[in-house]
Amino acid sequence: MEKFGKSQSVKRIEDLRFLTGEGRYVDDIVPDGALYCYFLRSPVAHGEITALDVDDAREMPGVHLVATVEDLIASGMKIGLGGTLVTNRDGTKGAAPERPMLAKDRVRHVGEPIAMIVAESLAEARDAAEVIMLDIDDLPVHIGLATGGPEIHPEAPDNIAFDWGLGDAEATQAAIAEAAHVVTCEVMDNRVIVNAMEPRGCYAEVVDGKLHVAVNGQGVWVPKKDLMDHFGLSADEVRVTNPDTGGGFGMKAMRYPETFCAAFAARALGRPTRWMSDRSEAMQTDNAGRDLTTKATLAFDANYRMTAYSIETIANMGAYNSQFAQPIQTELFSKVLMGTYDVQNAFMQVTGIFTNTTPVDAYRGAGRPEAIFVLERTVDEAARQLGLDPWELRLKNFIKPDQFPYTSVTGLTYDVGDFAMVLNSASQAADREGFAKRAEASRAAGKLRGQGLCYYIESILGDPSETTTVAFTGDGARMYVGTQSNGQGHETVYAQFLEDHSGIPVDKIEIVQGDSDLIARGGGTGGSRSVTVQNTATLATVEAMVSAFTAFLADAEGVDAAAVSFDDERFRINGSNLTPTMLEVAEMAREAGRDDLLKHSARITLDNRSFPNGAHVAEVEIDPETGVVRVDRYTVVDDFGNLINPMLAEGQVHGGVVQGIGQALTERVVFDEDGQLLTATFMDYGMPRADDVPMIAFSTECTPSLYNPMGMKGCGEAGTVGALAAISNAVVDALWGIGVRHVEMPFTPHRIWQVIEDAKKNSAAA
Secondary structure (H helix, E strand, C coil), X not given: CCCCCCCCCCCCCXXXXXXXXXXXXHHHCCCCCCEEEEEEECCCCCEXXXXXXXXXXXXXXXXXXXXXXXXXHHCCCCCECCCCCCECCCCCECCCCCCECCCECEECCCCCEEEEEEECCHHHHHHHHHCCEEEEEECCCCCCCCCCCCCCCCCCHHHXXXXXXXXXXXXXXXXXXXCCEEEEEEEEECCECCCCCCCCEEEEEEECCEEEEEECCCCCHHHHHHHHHHHCCCHHHEEEECCECCCCCCHHHCCCHHHHHHHHHHHHHCCCEEEECCHHHHHHHCCEECCEEEEEEEEECCCCCEEEEEEEEEEEEECCCCCCHHHHHHHHHHCCCCCCECCCCEEEEEEEEECCCCCECCCCCCCHHHHHHHHHHHHHHHHHHHCCCHHHHHHHHEXXXXXXXXXXXXXXXXXXXXXXXXXXXXXXXXXXXHHHHHHHHHHHCCCEEEEEXXXXXXXXXXXXXXXXXXXXXXXXXXXXXXXXXXCCCHHHHHHHHHHHHHCCCHHHEEEECCECCCCCCCCCCCCCCHHHHHHHHHHHHHHHHHHHHHHHHHHHHCCCHHHEEECCCEEEECCCCCCCEHHHHHHHHHHCCCHHHCEEEEEEECCCCECCEEEEEEEEEECCCCCCEEEEEEEEXXXXXXXXXXXXXXXXXXHHHHHHHHHHHHCCCCECCCCCECCCCCCCCCCCCHHHCCCEEEEECCCCCCCCCCCECCCCCHHHHHXXXXXXXXXXXXXXXXXXXXXXXXXXXXXXXXXXXHHHHHHHHC
């Protein structure tokens, strides 16, 4: 680990560009003369469209096009946005109601697009929307987390999107019935609005007969495939690019109506078109995250060993199936259902429901934070009810190092881990022994202090295949990658890794991403896959380069290939003083006319996931007079396997923890009984602020993954996976001593003040 780039904290290359305003985001690079798209959206959550007259709008100044769903259909477009379906317990597929790009006959959530106006300016497009005659007959609204209620889709009786299950229900129930101790816990995982720094946007143009769409998403290949599908175009007729993107978090990986509508307008008008969401529009239309409630049952034998685990979940899909919504709270949740505990009796049942709210899909962690939150809240609840130390209860039930490789109850094989080592390290890093003294100091100041632990495990992979291409340019190298940075620091870590294994200086490496014309295939960014999969592909590409250059040098020097070696910096030839670098050999090949040696590619497929894991320890202090919860200390010890750049890993963890703090303390999505979103501005929706976040202590312990050659494990979503339960357990710990037994996220001042007051009344009544 002594060389630059080998587990060393190198500052991000791209930060200078971003911090000096040189980032190039989609709204910065629209073609000259692009027309503005604006969407007339539903003002109600549920209703029949009885009148839609756009004729006057078409005559408004500056207007080039006003389109409804009928116009899209007339053009031959495929108007339904599809979503992945799970298999129900009875073997059928989940419900698949049509989700039209523009509303067709009925609207099903506030903000659903009804018509698109395309004009010379945004102001003119807005003015035209004002003169559209729209009549909607209101229908009853269903927003609660329950089946039944007013019908939203005829394809989904009782508003059930799916009924999914996994595991042996009979064996699990038998184990619970025989258990010495049984603990039940009900938890609500509150809906959040993602609020990426840069809202969604796109532009579209037709260049030499080819449709070009630029998106600020998480990759270009899924949008390209979708555009081909919806417009009936060939691969050669579509190009998708993805410039700098200001945050994604899963939300920007999905298909949305606006992209296709902008492309429709560009093709229809022969002019470039542009669209950028404003913040309130984003809050009403971006896929939301979480929004589920779960009842969990955990059984123990007389020695407090876990014997069975059962959960029943109701998960909100919103008004339609979004792209990955059905698998998120089912298949992805199940990947870490039993966490780090050695239990082979488990059953999981999930009911997905449709409601008259914005669709719900992946948000940082996508199912795994939800699963770990339920499990770790239940383990903590069990420790309290049974009078046990929550740390010791976890240690007793951990999968032991000598049990690896370990096949979990849901069929995943964990390759390696030492959970006790990580937990013991976290105990020291968090100064667990000093907690009692800190709690006493809080009491003396009239405050309540609590400590919460969460031990999480992640299951990461996403698309298991990826390609890296390296092309020598004369003064350096250009590296083409199939992932897409949304702010994670890919330009730094990829160049760092290539330098480490090829000797090409970082300042001579240009990272190219996000262009379907330049990069034939790619898996995009999602599921914490990027560094693990892309760098494994880079390693294979370097091996191909070394092999090709070795043969070239051997031929040039008249020696056997076995006499040529490469030491990650220079080639060396037995009996020769010639020690060229990779760039120097490339130049030799260029001068010899060997252009075939100036570009190298390798594609890999990983056979297995990796399993980052770790301990989060939160300490909160609560003011009982105001209900304000302050996160005072936060400690993370992670096992990410071998690290390339620890500083970037720490930054990813910090960001994930802050998003967890936001969901736990401040972020609350509120719909009224008519389905109106009451938290559609930053005046109403509580984003976490700097003073909500303490200094976050971060360290790592390492058990290298056996499932990729570098021993790496993903880190992008891990911070959020561990944060929710750690903070929740800390809040419960602080309140337990005054008789509070249950409180739901978010732990807002009013909510906490109310449960404290209720506990006082109950105590007085007793």
